[in-house]
Amino acid sequence: MISIYPYLTQQVRDLAWACFSPSLLHVQQLADDGYNIADCGLRLTPAREAWLLALDHNADDLLEHLAKQPTTRLGLYFERLWHFFLERDPGLELIAHNLPVHDGGRTLGEFDCLYFCHQRQRHFHLELAVKYYLAHRQSTTTEPASHWYEWLGPNTHDRLDRKIEHLLQRQSRLSEHPVARQQLRDLGIPEPAKEVALKGYLFHSMADPMPPPYGFNHDCQLRSYLTLTRLDAHLEQLDPDSSYGYLILPRANWLSAARMAPALALSRKQVIARLTAYFQEQKTPQLVAAVAPSAGEIQRFFVTASNWPEGFSA
Secondary structure, eight states: OOOOOOOSSHHHHHHHHHHHSOOSBOHHHHSOTTSOEEEOOOOOOHHHHHHHHHHHHOOHHHHHHHHHSOOSOHHHHHHHHHHHHHHHOTTEEEEEEEEEEEETTEEEEEEEEEEEETTTTEEEEEEEEEEEEEEOOSSOSSOSSBOGGGEEOTTSSOBHHHHHHHIIIIITTGGGSHHHHHHHHHTTOSSOEEEEEEEEEEEEESSSOOOOBTTBOTTSOOEEEEEGGGHHHHHHHHOTTOOOEEEEEOGGGOSSOOOOOTTTOBOHHHHHHHHHHHHHHOOSOEEEEEEETTTEEEEEEEEEOTTTTTTSOO
């Protein structure tokens, strides 16, 4: 069973997951020596738990914050949740977010978040990312860890090795550029510490399970994907009593664990029929949650076409 945050409001659950779920990778292990890039050090304290619980009872402030800049892009929604937390937490001060750095007519990049932590008495440059990757075996055989390039985004336009390189070699090191340094000094931030909040899920094939890559945080459960042709057998094994409902999750609901939505839940036959019709016209993998009425999300998994990742250009 997937552990969920106990909040009834979807956006509050997403907020808790975005800010306090385990990092997908141990970023500090992956950064080259001397770069001093760490995983985000903000934790779910008892005070923050109480704040989230109160917010779940009255989420108007969060909902109004999100409504000011509505978006269907998951990455932007993830960032907006972080902005809300950094703005509202009494121990933090959000200095700027999505701050571009220009060198003449060229944009060097942007700072995702610049904030001050009163407890640690230091400024931080925080980069944010939420990612979902499916394993595609290419060279891993008996190795204890797979290769980063063997993990692809659902439409294969994204790859884990490219994301790690961009995140650690470019995004997190923006403050080292002379133009960015001056911009930070103008804000009263002489030398911010570098942090990354990289969240998400990794899915390996049920038919060909592959070990996670180097740096994977085992506090994050490694999940699975399967082809449409294997779906019926998997659901029979998962739920022989047919007591679960199934949700085909839109991207906006990919963050925290799902809760039962009776009006939207599909039966086993319905989810198979829905996905069969979908893959006759489309090819992007679909994320499915199996949900028990009293226990919430039991399992989430991607369903792919039988030839995935063929048909996409990596």
